[in-house]
Amino acid sequence: YMYRKFPEMPEGELTKLRAAVVCEGSLAGLSRKLGVGRNLFLGKGEESTGGRNRDSILADAFEAIIGAVCMDGGIEAASTYVMRFMEDQIAQTKTNFRNLDCKTHLQEIIQKISKVPVHYAIVDEKGPDHNKVFVAEVTHEGKVLGQGSGKSKKEAEQNAANAALEKMNA
Structure with a gap:
């Protein structure tokens, strides 16, 4: 998507943009927007130490949702689902790109x-x-x-x- 959307960007910049878009913090933010944390089954330890809001758990949960959509509906369904969130994320990240790394x-x-x-x-x-x-x-x-x-x-x-x-x- 990024390669086609930003053909003028050098390869190295595209790589940095991709990394910034799919990093743990970014995916955790998308998970928060969906309210995923409140629907997680957590052990007592994770529950008591704030696991519902931990970036690593939320990012992993978002990736698991993408995997489930892919397994259920195929790669096209997963791509459509992901791009509903990622188009804005990519545009926003590109705008703030210099500050990211x-x-x-x-x-x-x-x-x-x-x-x-x-x-x-x-x-x-x-x-x-x-x-x-x-x-x-x-x-x-x-x-x-x-x-x-x-x-x-x-x-x-x-x-x-x-x-x-x-x-x-x-």
């Missing part, structure tokens, strides 16, 4: 001025194991460029890169 964007900017790569480090962890918040810093040649937090190390690093980009007005 902040780490790559930051690295591209730094590589224009230096051969030394940026470095990410988790500098703090807060909260209980089932609801941890990570704090990351991105540095270049010993200088802190930005700091960010998130529910995963990856999200914290992206937010640190975003903070660095905002400082640089990039």
Whole structure:
């Protein structure tokens, strides 16, 4: 779909767009729009620790729904079902594309001025194991460029890169 819709986009950009559209957070968001969380059968542990709203569970549930539609109605039915949600998601993601992969964007900017790569480090962890918040810093040649937090190390690093980009007005 994206290849046909955006023929002018370079292959690498299409790959990044696809990855951003089908990532865990994106699929979890679609699952939330459908209200999937309230219909899940969860064990007591997952129920008590907020599993109904956990991105990993919601994304997996959305993928399972797609699989069920495919098994029941075939690939065309699954494609039609998915595209009901994905067309808007793709358009919205493409509009905000530069902000989605902040780490790559930051690295591209730094590589224009230096051969030394940026470095990410988790500098703090807060909260209980089932609801941890990570704090990351991105540095270049010993200088802190930005700091960010998130529910995963990856999200914290992206937010640190975003903070660095905002400082640089990039």
